[in-house]
Amino acid sequence: xxxxxxxxxxxxxxxxxxxxxxxxxxxxxxxxxxxxxxxxxxxxxxxxxxxxxxxxxxxxxxxxxxxxxxxxxxxxxxxxxxxxxxxxxxxxxxxxxxxxxxxxxxxxxxxxxxxxxxxxxxxxxxxxxxxxxxxxxxxxxxxxxxxxxxxxxxxxxxxxxxxxxxxxxxxxxxxxxxxxxxxxxxxxxxxxxxxxxxxxxxxxxxxxxxxxxxxxxxxxxxxxxxxxxxxxxxxxxxxxxxxxxxxxxxxxxxxxxxxxxxxxxxxxxxxxxxxxxxxxxxxxxxxxxxxxxxxxxxxxxxxxxxxxxxxxxxxxxxxxxxxxxxxxxxxxxxxxxxxxxxxxxxxxxxxxxxxxxxxxxxxxxxxxxxxxxxxxxxxxxxxxxxxxxxxxxxxxxxxxxxxxxxxxxxxxxxxxxxxxxxxxxxxxxxxxxxxxxxxxxxxxxxxxxxxxxxxxxxxx
Amino acid sequence: xxxxxxxxxxxxxxxxxxxxxxxxxxxxxxxxxxxxxxxxxxxxxxxxxxxxxxxxxxxxxxxxxxxxxxxxxxxxxxxxxxxxxxxxxxxxxxxxxxxxxxxxxxxxxxxxxxxxxxxxxxxxxxxxxxxxxxxxxxxxxxxxxxxxxxxxxxxxxxxxxxxxxxxxxxxxxxxxxxxxxxxxxxxxxxxxxxxxxxxxxxxxxxxxxxxxxxxxxxxxxxxxxxxxxxxxxxxxxxxxxxxxxxxxxxxxxxxxxxxxxxxxxxxxxxxxxxxxxxxxxxxxxxxxxxxxxxxxxxxxxxxxxxxxxxxxxxxxxxxxxxxxxxxxxxxxxxxxxxxxxxxxxxxxxxxxxxxxxxxxxxxxxxxxxxxxxxxxxxxxxxxxxxxxxxxxxxxxxxxxxxxxxxxxxxxxxxxxxxxxxx
Numbered sequence: 015x016x017x018x019x020x021x022x023x024x025x026x027x028x029x030x031x032x033x034x035x036x037x038x039x040x041x042x043x044x045x046x047x048x049x050x051x052x053x054x055x056x057x058x059x060x061x062x063x064x065x066x067x068x069x070x071x072x073x074x075x076x077x078x079x080x081x082x083x084x085x086x087x088x089x090x091x092x093x094x095x096x097x098x099x100x101x102x103x104x105x106x107x108x109x110x111x112x113x114x115x116x117x118x119x120x121x122x123x124x125x126x127x128x129x130x131x132x133x134x135x136x137x138x139x140x141x142x143x144x145x146x147x148x149x150x151x152x153x154x155x156x157x158x159x160x161x162x163x164x165x166x167x168x169x170x171x172x173x174x175x176x177x178x179x180x181x182x183x184x185x186x187x188x189x190x191x192x193x194x195x196x197x198x199x200x201x202x203x204x205x206x207x208x209x210x211x212x213x214x215x216x217x218x219x220x221x222x223x224x225x226x227x228x229x230x231x232x233x234x235x236x237x238x239x240x241x242x243x244x245x246x247x248x249x250x251x252x253x254x255x256x257x258x259x260x261x262x263x264x265x266x267x268x269x270x271x272x273x274x275x276x277x278x279x280x281x282x283x284x285x286x287x288x289x290x291x292x293x294x295x296x297x298x299x300x301x302x303x304x305x306x307x308x309x310x311x312x313x314x315x316x317x318x319x320x321x322x323x324x325x326x327x328x329x330x331x332x333x334x335x336x337x338x339x340x341x342x343x344x345x346x347x348x349x350x351x352x353x354x355x356x357x358x359x360x361x362x363x364x365x366x367x368x369x370x371x372x373x374x375x376x377x378x379x380x381x382x383x384x385x386x387x388x389x390x391x392x393x394x395x396x397x398x399x400x401x402x403x404x405x406x407x408x409x410x411x412x413x414x415x416x417x418x419x420x421x422x423x424x425x426x427x428x429x430x431x432x433x434x435x436x437x438x439x440x441x442x443x444x445x446x447x448x449x450x451x452x453x454x455x456x457x458x459x460x461x462x463x464x465x466x467x468x469x470x471x472x473x474x
Numbered sequence: 475x476x477x478x479x480x481x482x483x484x485x486x487x488x489x490x491x492x493x494x495x496x497x498x499x500x501x502x503x504x505x506x507x508x509x510x511x512x513x514x515x516x517x518x519x520x521x522x523x524x525x526x527x528x529x530x531x532x533x534x535x536x537x538x539x540x541x542x543x544x545x546x547x548x549x550x551x552x553x554x555x556x557x558x559x560x561x562x563x564x565x566x567x568x569x570x571x572x573x574x575x576x577x578x579x580x581x582x583x584x585x586x587x588x589x590x591x592x593x594x595x596x597x598x599x600x601x602x603x604x605x606x607x608x609x610x611x612x613x614x615x616x617x618x619x620x621x622x623x624x625x626x627x628x629x630x631x632x633x634x635x636x637x638x639x640x641x642x643x644x645x646x647x648x649x650x651x652x653x654x655x656x657x658x659x660x661x662x663x664x665x666x667x668x669x670x671x672x673x674x675x676x677x678x679x680x681x682x683x684x685x686x687x688x689x690x691x692x693x694x695x696x697x698x699x700x701x702x703x704x705x706x707x708x709x710x711x712x713x714x715x716x717x718x719x720x721x722x723x724x725x726x727x728x729x730x731x732x733x734x735x736x737x738x739x740x741x742x743x744x745x746x747x748x749x750x751x752x753x754x755x756x757x758x759x760x761x762x763x764x765x766x767x768x769x770x771x772x773x774x775x776x777x778x779x780x781x782x783x784x785x786x787x788x789x790x791x792x793x794x795x796x797x798x799x800x801x802x803x804x805x806x807x808x809x810x811x812x813x814x815x816x817x818x819x820x821x822x823x824x825x826x827x828x829x830x831x832x833x834x835x836x837x838x839x840x841x842x843x844x845x846x847x848x849x850x851x852x853x854x855x856x857x858x859x860x861x862x863x864x865x866x867x868x869x870x871x872x873x874x875x876x877x878x879x880x881x882x883x884x885x886x887x888x889x890x891x892x893x894x895x896x
């Protein structure tokens with residue numbers, strides 16, 4: 015195509031049209047999919063108009079076929095959109111997917127704007143960055159979050175977010191390892207495990223995949239696994255503060271977890287994405303536990319601290335002491351993955367990350383986190399006042415509400431139908447989530463208050 | 475038996491090993507990834523000659539500033555994130571609707587790619603890995619030889635490649651399609667074994683060769699006959715000067731056999747900003763009829779969370795009429811660099827290829843080992859290049875020079891090469 019052809023067909027986009035609602039997705043997740051059949055596994059394409067549909071001879075990846083449905087949050091978005099179509103005038107409030115809603119503090123966005131502008135200058139232009147991340151940012155992450163824990167700048171790998179890091183870690187570990195997850199847990203752990211080929215088939219009755227060790231976390235065990243009953247797995251995925259239960263593990267519990275991993279020779283993949291939400295003195299990093307460096311790596315994110323859910327920035331820490339059974343350092347293999355399967359987080363975004371970790375940036379992040387925590391308080395109070403057993407909320411932006419004996423999808427549907435509030439059904443996080451609803455605490459204050467008003471109406 | 479983590483006494487220090495086996499696929503990789511290896515040579519050279527004015531024609535890294543209109547759009551978008559009206563959280567994992575539409579309508583106008591078939595990403599290297607995740611370890615693949623190292627390396631990592639054979643310098647399960655001057659840098663398909671997946675890059679990195687329409691028709695026919703899927707890397711499409719196809723979808727029937735991966739990196743100087751896309755046609759099906767796009771969408775929703783919204787704002791500005799003109803003029807700058815290097819090397823009597831449809835020149839040093847030539851040139855002229863063998867055994871005897879760089883740098887490089895080889 016010649017340049018003139020391009021010019022005659024190109025569309026004029028001013029920045030205002032880019033920002034307008036029609037051009038961009040809202041807080042609401044606009045999942046544009048080719049057809050309505052998405053997420054439902056249809057194995058055979060239907061022939062149309064006597065035309066034979068050509069098929070390649072490439073076998074579909076059997077691991078993909080094991081997945082039961084679409085990823086959880088696009089499914090929630092689908093239900094939300096269907097509801098909006100049914101009730102176009104309803105004011106739907108989203109307390110479903112944990113999507114941040116408050117503007118990013120200016121100190122952070124101006125750093126990103128500045129870096130963007132600099133890219134159009136000779137002195138300021140930069141091309142490929144180090145795949146592990148820009149040095150100043152790595153250093154700032156190490157000193158801010160791991161200052162006195164003996165974690166160094168080169169133990170930090172900057173990424174475009176925890177979800178991507180989880181998959182890169184799965185690529186690193188390969189299909190021959192076994193995993194243990196909390197039950198319930200963030201769906202990306204199990205789903206990425208299925209995709210890479212670590213699991214067996216889905217067992218409908220148990221609602222579990224074969225070969226995964228599910229560590230039940232419920233009110234009875236204080237949302238901490240009963241470790242003596244847990245079978246050994248190579249990799250233990252542990253999230254604290256927890257998504258979805260909102261529970262934060264105590265120092266004592268994490269000490270036992272590290273001990274358990276040491277005894278079994280396992281590796282803990284510790285997800286600390288919500289560490290800044292901790293109110294009390296629970297550990298914010300697994301590396302606060304002595305001995306953790308030999309058994310754990312940690313993944314974290316700017317998403318819920320700085321509202322970077324769309325901006326995309328996170329990191330993974332792999333201590334030098336963490337070794338495979340043959341003595342090979344895990345960090346070395348992860349570095350190879352990062353150099354081959356990734357090309358670094360966006361430089362503009364990393365500039366934002368650095369600003370986040372300046373004194374002004376940190377204080378600004380604390381304020382936003384504090385705002386969401388107030389939301390969580392309001393939601394917790396509401397459900398408590400209605401007589402529900404409520405968990406989480408204190409150390410995390412999620413409130414975990416118990417509806418004993420009920421199907422969580424039914425409760426989800428009823429809440430959506432009757433109050434136009436989107437939540438997340440607990441069973442989406444695993445069989446251990448059945449009977450629970452996750453209410454996320456992100457949202458404008460008035461929306462959260464309005465949602466709570468509606469909950470009170472429904473459940474009074 | 476009580477399971478215990480293995481303890482080993484090393485240098486009077488007790489070192490604890492976990493009992494997690496290292497992924498055997500990673501063990502199969504022969505060295506570090508090619509470009510960090512080149513960087514290491516660079517560092518060593520700088521230490522040896524701290525005053526040398528090093529010229530980097532190695533890794534294909536863009537050097538010229540991003541056009542104002544694009545940078546401003548990203549800056550404005552970033553500022554808007556501080557406002558209530560302008561704040562955005564999670565975007566669709568497949569990418570911003572307007573950007574997907576702009577890619578489809580601006581870059582695939584005549585070949586009817588739908589916006590729903592476009593998946594925006596943070597770049598080709600990441601997309602290639604996600605495609606490997608999608609396809610899994612049980613498929614076989616073919617690559618051009620030489621080729622961009624990520625194809626083979628990701629294939630090894632995911633478990634498709636078999637073992638490395640020292641003698642041939644090849645992985646046992648991969649089909650290497652030799653591309654050299656003797657076959658006009660297009661594989662002899664009659665001699666190519668069937669594989670499930672065929673990686674094909676045009677314009678080519680590292681050879682700089684763009685396949686003709688006829689060659690691509692042959693390739694699509696080959697894929698159709700074999701029931702294979704072509705993964706077509708069109709990252710350098712905008713560098714095409716002649717009428718070579720810029721997209722595999724210009725070839726009739728390609729939508730049933732091909733996926734296309736592309737990038738804003740070399741197009742808009744976004745090597746650090748991170749933005750690219752993959753096109754998966756709705757017509758493309760696995761052997762059981764299941765649409766590939768459904769599975770790719772699942773991968774994108776599960777293993778990824780979308781490209782940065784700021785980068786996407788920049789991408790959209792690149793595709794506006796003004797933005798497109800501006801980024802194309804930067805591309806033309808690099809193409810002029812290529813012309814200068816091509817002319818220099820040709821005038822020295824060296825066998826040079828590429829450079830006309832790509833930002834790479836591919837120089838033949840018959841009888842020489844490419845790392846030796848790399849070292850020789852680095853030592854004598856302080857110019858970093860890339861040894862052809864880094865791209866596969868078919869690259870031996872060749873050297874790749876990238877044509878990114880400030881004009882003065884390119885001119886200086888030409889001067890030094892003239893001094894060395896005349």
